[in-house]
Amino acid sequence: xxxxxxxxxxxxxxxxxxxxxxxxxxxxxxxxxxxxxxxxxxxxxxxxxxxxxxxxxxxxxxxxxxxxxxxxxxxxxxxxxxxxxxxxxxxxxxxxxxxxxxxxxxxxxxxxxxxxxxxxxxxxxxxxxxxxxxxxxxxxxxxxxxxxxxxxxxxxxxxxxxxxxxxxxxxxxxxxxxxxxxxxxxxxxxxxxxxxxxxxxxxxxxxxxxxxxxxxxxxxxxxxxxxxxxxxxxxxxxxxxxxxxxxxxxxxxxxxxxxxxxxxxxxxxxxxx
Amino acid sequence: xxxxxxxxxxxxxxxxxxxxxxxxxxxxxxxxxxxxxxxxxxxxxxxxxxxxxxxxxxxxxxxxxxxxxxxxxxxxxxxxxxxxxxxxxxxxxxxxxxxxxxxxxxxxxxxxxxxxxxxxxxxxxxxxxxxxxxxxxxxxxxxxxxxxxxxxxxxxxxxxxxxxxxxxxxxxxxxxxxxxxxxxxxxxxxxxxxxxxxxxxxxxxxxxxxxxxxxxxxxxxxxxxxxxxxxxxxxxxxxxxxxxxxxxxxxxxxxxxxxxxxxxxxxxxxxxxxxxxxxxxxxxxxxxxxxxxxxxxxxxxxxxxxxxxxxx
Numbered sequence: 001x002x003x004x005x006x007x008x009x010x011x012x013x014x015x016x017x018x019x020x021x022x023x024x025x026x027x028x029x030x031x032x033x034x035x036x037x038x039x040x041x042x043x044x045x046x047x048x049x050x051x052x053x054x055x056x057x058x059x060x061x062x063x064x065x066x067x068x069x070x071x072x073x074x075x076x077x078x079x080x081x082x083x084x085x086x087x088x089x090x091x092x093x094x095x096x097x098x099x100x101x102x103x104x105x106x107x108x109x110x111x112x113x114x115x116x117x118x119x120x121x122x123x124x125x126x127x128x129x130x131x132x133x134x135x136x137x138x139x140x141x142x143x144x145x146x147x148x149x150x151x152x153x154x155x156x157x158x159x160x161x162x163x164x165x166x167x168x169x170x171x172x173x174x175x176x177x178x179x180x181x182x183x184x185x186x187x188x189x190x191x192x193x194x195x196x197x198x199x200x201x202x203x204x205x206x207x208x209x210x211x212x213x214x215x216x217x218x219x220x221x222x223x224x225x226x227x228x229x230x231x232x233x234x235x236x237x238x239x240x241x242x243x244x245x246x247x248x249x250x251x252x253x254x255x256x257x258x259x260x261x262x263x264x265x266x267x268x269x270x271x272x273x
Numbered sequence: 274x275x276x277x278x279x280x281x282x283x284x285x286x287x288x289x290x291x292x293x294x295x296x297x298x299x300x301x302x303x304x305x306x307x308x309x310x311x312x313x314x315x316x317x318x319x320x321x322x323x324x325x326x327x328x329x330x331x332x333x334x335x336x337x338x339x340x341x342x343x344x345x346x347x348x349x350x351x352x353x354x355x356x357x358x359x360x361x362x363x364x365x366x367x368x369x370x371x372x373x374x375x376x377x378x379x380x381x382x383x384x385x386x387x388x389x390x391x392x393x394x395x396x397x398x399x400x401x402x403x404x405x406x407x408x409x410x411x412x413x414x415x416x417x418x419x420x421x422x423x424x425x426x427x428x429x430x431x432x433x434x435x436x437x438x439x440x441x442x443x444x445x446x447x448x449x450x451x452x453x454x455x456x457x458x459x460x461x462x463x464x465x466x467x468x469x470x471x472x473x474x475x476x477x478x479x480x481x482x483x484x485x486x487x488x489x490x491x492x493x494x495x496x497x498x499x500x501x502x503x504x505x506x507x508x509x510x511x512x513x514x515x516x517x518x519x520x521x522x523x524x525x526x527x528x529x530x531x532x533x534x535x536x537x538x539x540x541x542x543x544x545x546x547x548x549x550x551x552x553x554x555x556x557x558x559x560x561x562x563x564x565x566x567x568x569x570x571x572x573x574x575x576x577x578x579x580x581x582x583x584x585x
Contacts, residue, residue: 011377022389028406041412045412113307117554
């Protein structure tokens, strides 16, 4: 395509305009986080604080048990990711590489679970976890991940469907058992889609607010999302520490995204095909 | 060691069981965390089920109450549909425009792609805090910027007329995922198609209407369905940004169900509410699918041709 100068200028100006919408709120959050109390509530608002107070971040971190929240979020995120990787790779492999009775019905069932609104299972799940004695523990947030999730399984299965059948047949002739074939041959091939699943899960779980809101009561069990939201609920006017901690909360998913951008861009296209 | 006799038998037996062993985690999870709760929720919807105290079977009374005696049900439904009607088309349009922009072959475009996607990885909690501060009618920077342009900004979160728009703007911040879906699809359209059209004298707009749009209709369908479902279930932002207010102007259906369950402790009634939403989602999805044959162009044949071309 030939691009004229005029065309280029138009495209760039639209791009910059949109960038303002997507980027400015982050910038403004940062500016707010390093302001002094007086500057935050001055009008007209100041765009450059007189003295940038990076110490605001430390003060904010210490004002609430954010260390505990951060640790809890980490535990949940890491364990669910491990759970998803193990369970989804097994299940997707079963659906993609074997023929068995009721396979198509079961797979349709799996896909249809993606349509169930969260609201429908929310109440019975709460009662179920209550029965297990899991309320106010991190278990309701972690354990279900070890039983797979429909979207991740679907994603992996699509990937596995494209691998020629000769691969496991050759290994079978060599005397490998079924699990060895999965573990030694297929798992290494699945590195790219597994990375994608890990990344999507990290972002999803780290950011989750509703799960922790329903299942956790004690501050010592709070995750970052719940801790931050409750901090904001109680101290609405302490906008400086709130902004500082909001930025801290954003950092892990952004880092993960930065490293895995390639997988996300490629993976999202693969998922709908 | 196996004798020759029992080896084949054993082999087929293993072959029959092994696949089920692989999918066993999902089957267990499906029963315990999806099917069980789903059935239980349906049963609960037929009961008066307070969080403490006695449960009582009341047949379809919850549904009757919902349709005939609870004005909040209709209000929440209307508010949610209003939100979906503004949010879904806007979100689709923005996603499509952004996707077209980031497929332009110009310098630095990848940086813009990253910028546009960035908010999509941010938690709803952070989104509501950041936008809540931007929209603040006393100290908010947004109205200050508007005032510089000579516009008097509304009381975003305080004015019942504007609160829903506020939620739309904050929700649309996460449009990046949909943008990427469109982006990969548009990028997959073979360049030769545009070249041929351009030789035939079609301008960029004509090319967009005649080539790009028809090719991506399946993706548009996918995005319409997912964003309608997402709009109907919106809860996090409403809880944190407006709490349903002001004057219940953002008391979305998701919040209605949530509050009935965890604030008013009417578990049976909330289950009935949730099931109604489930049925609406099923019907809507079916409706969109049914209508799709009229406007969705499946490119199976084009794709075959494309694959053939790639091999050369």
